[in-house]
Amino acid sequence: MEMEKRLTLELRNKKPAEVKELVLDNCRSDDGKIVGLSSDFENLEFLSMINVNLLSVSNLPKLNKLRKLELSDNRISGGLEVLAERTPNLTHLNLSGNKIKDINTLEPLKKLPNLHSLDLFNCEVTMLINYRESMFALLPQLTYLDGFDADDQEAPDSDPEADGDGLDDEYDENGEEGEEEDDDDEEDELDEEVIDDEEEDEDDLEGEEEEDGVDDEEEEDEEDEDDDEGEEDLPQGEKRKRDLEDEGEEDPEDEEDEEDD
Numbered sequence: 001m002e003m004e005k006r007l008t009l010e011l012r013n014k015k016p017a018e019v020k021e022l023v024l025d026n027c028r029s030d031d032g033k034i035v036g037l038s039s040d041f042e043n044l045e046f047l048s049m050i051n052v053n054l055l056s057v058s059n060l061p062k063l064n065k066l067r068k069l070e071l072s073d074n075r076i077s078g079g080l081e082v083l084a085e086r087t088p089n090l091t092h093l094n095l096s097g098n099k100i101k102d103i104n105t106l107e108p109l110k111k112l113p114n115l116h117s118l119d120l121f122n123c124e125v126t127m128l129i130n131y132r133e134s135m136f137a138l139l140p141q142l143t144y145l146d147g148f149d150a151d152d153q154e155a156p157d158s159d160p161e162a163d164g165d166g167l168d169d170e171y172d173e174n175g176e177e178g179e180e181e182d183d184d185d186e187e188d189e190l191d192e193e194v195i196d197d198e199e200e201d202e203d204d205l206e207g208e209e210e211e212d213g214v215d216d217e218e219e220e221d222e223e224d225e226d227d228d229e230g231e232e233d234l235p236q237g238e239k240r241k242r243d244l245e246d247e248g249e250e251d252p253e254d255e256e257d258e259e260d261d
Helices: 003-011 081-086 103-111 131-138 165-233 236-247 252-260
Strands: 021-023 046-048 068-070 092-094 117-119
Touching (some): 003 021, 103 131
Parallel strands (some): 021 046, 046 068, 092 117
């Protein structure tokens, strides 16, 4: 999408003077230059033109109230003196991913007295020896370079509450504690279930043993009763003979019969 058409869509029937933030990322510039943007955006405070194939900012209009300018992932290699002329109150400038090779290219930024944050990630200039020391010496108004100050302290978030950092930390702590308590409860429940299962198994085994004992006794009693009943049905002589046979002795009457023979 062309930059001018994108501008029309972003306005949404508003007047340029009513716009405070304008995002034109990933649209197409005209021969590497800004088009469609005018000084009518007099109240603009935030302007983003990321990856629009810019070669120059020479067509940037006068924007006295502009505070933050995003120009990352373009092909800008110089001409930064325009920024001091057109955006005198700039505080944040992002030039990451551009074609800036020398520290001298950034010297015009000295004329931006309110500039306290500058980003040059993925620019060749960051590979120079003593890059950070040289940049802080060149631009003494800078507080943060590539997200860190001169003492390598990271820049704080612009709005920690909006980012929800505090809430995340609190949530993590409470969440971890809650999870630990839940885990303990689950372990206790599992232990109780295991104990209950073991007690049930022991009860079942005892019940089976008692039943087996009762069954064995009943079977023995039944066998004894059957033997007694069988013996009662036999004649007296046969019963005596059977008792003797069980004891391994012979009946005297049988011996007499053998002698007569």
